[in-house]
Amino acid sequence: MRILKYLMLKLLPFVYAITLITVVWQLVIVFTHPHPSILPTPWATAKNFITLIENGSLFIHTGASLGRVFSAWLLSACVAVPLGLIMGRSILLERILDPIIELFRPISPLAWIPLAILWFGIGEAGKIFVVFIGTFFPILLSTVAGVKSIDPILINAGKVLGCRSHFSLFRKVIFPAATPNIMVGLRISFGTGWAAIIAAELVAARSGLGYLIANGMEILRADHVLVGMIMIGLLGVCFDAFFRFINRYLTWQA
Amino acid sequence: MSTQHQPLRIENLSKIYTSSEGSQVTALQEVSLDIHAGEFVVIVGPSGCGKSTLLNILAGLEQSSSGQALAYGKPITQPDIDRGMVFQSYALFPWLSVRGNVEFGLEQRGLDKTQRRAVALEYLQLVGLSEFADKRIHELSGGMKQRVAIARAFAINPSIILMDEPFGALDALTRRFLQGELLRIWRSHQKTIVFITHSVPEAIVLGSRIIIMTARPAQIKSEVSVELPYPRDTASEDFRALEQQLYAQLDEEVARTFEMK
Numbered sequence: 001m002r003i004l005k006y007l008m009l010k011l012l013p014f015v016y017a018i019t020l021i022t023v024v025w026q027l028v029i030v031f032t033h034p035h036p037s038i039l040p041t042p043w044a045t046a047k048n049f050i051t052l053i054e055n056g057s058l059f060i061h062t063g064a065s066l067g068r069v070f071s072a073w074l075l076s077a078c079v080a081v082p083l084g085l086i087m088g089r090s091i092l093l094e095r096i097l098d099p100i101i102e103l104f105r106p107i108s109p110l111a112w113i114p115l116a117i118l119w120f121g122i123g124e125a126g127k128i129f130v131v132f133i134g135t136f137f138p139i140l141l142s143t144v145a146g147v148k149s150i151d152p153i154l155i156n157a158g159k160v161l162g163c164r165s166h167f168s169l170f171r172k173v174i175f176p177a178a179t180p181n182i183m184v185g186l187r188i189s190f191g192t193g194w195a196a197i198i199a200a201e202l203v204a205a206r207s208g209l210g211y212l213i214a215n216g217m218e219i220l221r222a223d224h225v226l227v228g229m230i231m232i233g234l235l236g237v238c239f240d241a242f243f244r245f246i247n248r249y250l251t252w253q254a
Numbered sequence: 255m256s257t258q259h260q261p262l263r264i265e266n267l268s269k270i271y272t273s274s275e276g277s278q279v280t281a282l283q284e285v286s287l288d289i290h291a292g293e294f295v296v297i298v299g300p301s302g303c304g305k306s307t308l309l310n311i312l313a314g315l316e317q318s319s320s321g322q323a324l325a326y327g328k329p330i331t332q333p334d335i336d337r338g339m340v341f342q343s344y345a346l347f348p349w350l351s352v353r354g355n356v357e358f359g360l361e362q363r364g365l366d367k368t369q370r371r372a373v374a375l376e377y378l379q380l381v382g383l384s385e386f387a388d389k390r391i392h393e394l395s396g397g398m399k400q401r402v403a404i405a406r407a408f409a410i411n412p413s414i415i416l417m418d419e420p421f422g423a424l425d426a427l428t429r430r431f432l433q434g435e436l437l438r439i440w441r442s443h444q445k446t447i448v449f450i451t452h453s454v455p456e457a458i459v460l461g462s463r464i465i466i467m468t469a470r471p472a473q474i475k476s477e478v479s480v481e482l483p484y485p486r487d488t489a490s491e492d493f494r495a496l497e498q499q500l501y502a503q504l505d506e507e508v509a510r511t512f513e514m515k
Contacts, residue, residue, distance in 0.1 A: 151343075151345075153341055153343055153345045154345055154347065156310075156313075156315050156339075156341070156345065157339070157341065157345035157346075157347070159314075159315060159332075159333040160313055160315070160333045160335075160337070160338065160339040161335065161358050161359035161362070161406070161410065162333075162335045162359050162361070162362030162363075162410070163362075164332070164333075164362075172358070173347070176347070176349045176350075177347075177349070179349065251349075252348050252349035252350075252390070
């Protein structure tokens with residue numbers, strides 16, 4: 001019963017938001033009478049949502065987008081976390097890499113899409129490249145920040161308690177101490193990666209939610225566009241909830 | 255080797271820092287000291303005099319500028335699990351449980367998982383915290399945290415324990431209690447302890463020998479062997495007399511730190 005009550009309290013704001021959006025949407029239609037290919041009714045959109053689930057295409061597109069985001073984000077984490085751990089401990093390496101990172105960081109991952117297409121074509125590699133760029137910097141910078149915020153006394157304690165090699169110090173003290181910050185970076189970067197993949201698919205793809213939206217525009221099916229957008233929003237909320245959930249169980253900080 | 259080596263020997267040790275403005279600051283000047291097996295040496299001095307620097311050099315966390323520190327005849331160049339350390343700010347690992355913290359150093363001693371658990375529990379019992387083994391660090395009070403840190407340092411069974419103002423952040427009652435606990439553990443475990451404080455009563459309650467440091471640059475001003483039997487009665491005349499003697503010496507040094515500015 002307590003879990004049910006908890007879920008109700010968590011879901012209530014979303015029920016309110018969805019209701020409000022639907023009402024406003026319906027009012028716009030009642031007052032402006034748009035052509036259904038420009039703006040379909042909420043009801044027609046919901047029916048199309050069901051149709052796209054039934055014929056499996058929503059799953060295929062969602063799966064394609066998710067697969068790209070997950071693999072690129074994971075790849076990015078595998079490079080950015082170790083690099084960030086070392087950068088946070090080495091002043092020399094930080095001085096060498098920091099100016100380069102500062103130059104690349106303000107460039108939106110979307111600005112990389114044209115180069116990604118030129119270099120990799122419209123296959124999977126290009127999209128993974130774009131998401132990699134989009135997720136790399138948030139993970140790297142939060143890992144560096146996490147390492148730098150470690151109380152030096154903990155590192156001394158690790159050394160006194162027998163961490164003789166750099167590796168054991170990283171494994172047993174520096175990495176766990178930086179975990180809360182790393183988790184923040186992973187969560188934020190998943191959001192930016194999710195935004196980046198949709199953009200990349202809008203430009204060049206044959207599958208994915210971004211493709212569903214772009215294709216909907218071309219064939220004048222605003223209901224496809226809307227279903228794609230709703231799916232992006234819903235999944236975004238789910239990811240955030242998921243990360244908050246594992247954060248509570250995986251990291252030590254309240 | 256024919257000669258018996260001291261647990262710790264400090265020979266003409268000096269430490270010079272370069273401050274952030276680029277000037278040279280002498281933290282320790284020509285300090286020499288022998289520490290014998292089983293001694294409880296308390297180092298007292300004005301705050302900021304360089305006591306902690308000395309302890310960090312003994313731990314192997316900092317290097318001396320000249321002179322050397324030896325542990326059992328070997329120059330100290332890096333930390334070693336035979337020299338445990340207890341820090342003023344506890345330095346417990348917040349991502350580990352109480353038990354996890356005590357087990358931390360045991361892996362290096364080559365103990366397997368069941369052995370580590372058993373040893374951790376034994377030392378948590380020693381500090382009266384076995385019921386808290388599965389608690390997280392942030393659930394503990396300051397006094398309990400320092401007991402965990404003491405258990406963690408003793409659990410690896412080092413022959414030397416270095417303690418950097420371990421009770422400095424605790425309230426007076428907890429401090430008194432932990433002083434008693436520490437003496438009990440020291441006497442039953444035959445360790446050599448080097449303990450830093452700026453509390454004169456604490457020095458007399460604990461120390462078998464008290465080293466008084468001068469204001470910066472820190473040198474050894476004098477030393478006193480305390481012959482009073484443990485546990486020491488803080489209200490006794492001998493205790494009071496020693497207290498007066500130490501305060502008189504330290505007052506001079508504290509006055510000097512103010513004159514320097």
